[in-house]
Amino acid sequence: MAQHILVLHGPNLNLLGTREPDVYGADTLSDINQRLLAIAGHHGARCSVYQSNHEGELVDRIQAAAQDQTDFIIINAAAYTHTSVAIRDALAAVRIPFVEVHISNVYSREAFRHHSYLADLARGVIAGLGVYGYEAALQYALAQRT
Numbered sequence: 001m002a003q004h005i006l007v008l009h010g011p012n013l014n015l016l017g018t019r020e021p022d023v024y025g026a027d028t029l030s031d032i033n034q035r036l037l038a039i040a041g042h043h044g045a046r047c048s049v050y051q052s053n054h055e056g057e058l059v060d061r062i063q064a065a066a067q068d069q070t071d072f073i074i075i076n077a078a079a080y081t082h083t084s085v086a087i088r089d090a091l092a093a094v095r096i097p098f099v100e101v102h103i104s105n106v107y108s109r110e111a112f113r114h115h116s117y118l119a120d121l122a123r124g125v126i127a128g129l130g131v132y133g134y135e136a137a138l139q140y141a142l143a144q145r146t
């Protein structure tokens with residue numbers, strides 16, 4: 001059975017391409033998602049992508065992942081990374097392995113970005129590699145296939 005990978009994007013990532021391009025680059029969210037879908041398809045895996053600006057909707061989508069055979073999650077929770085106990089609890093509840101991705105190097109930015117509510121539950125954290133971080137996380141997820 002093909003691996004099913006869910007890619008979750010948090011608040012303001014719908015603005016990629018125009019949002020602080022010096023920090024986040026010029027690619028749009030659609031550019032990123034299309035590349036991820038193409039790579040997953042090439043490997044015969046299913047990939048679902050979801051973006052929301054709303055914490056509860058991200059929680060709902062994580063809970064739904066427990067019902068739709070998702071076996072790996074790639075999540076850039078954006079600002080919710082630094083604030084959301086609810087998203088942490090949802091990831092802990094579904095027990096689906098995940099990688100946390102950040103486009104920017106959060107550790108070279110403001111101190112409030114240095115703490116993640118998700119990181120200690122994650123298989124790993126990728127930060128600062130630009131949008132390539134999503135592809136690196138996807139390659140890792142695909143390599144977990146048994």
Ligand code: DQA
Nearest residue numbers: 076078079102103104106113
């Ligand atoms: C981000 C880093 C977060 O601190 C910020 O709030 C974002 C994007 C990143 O991808 O670099 O919205 O997660």
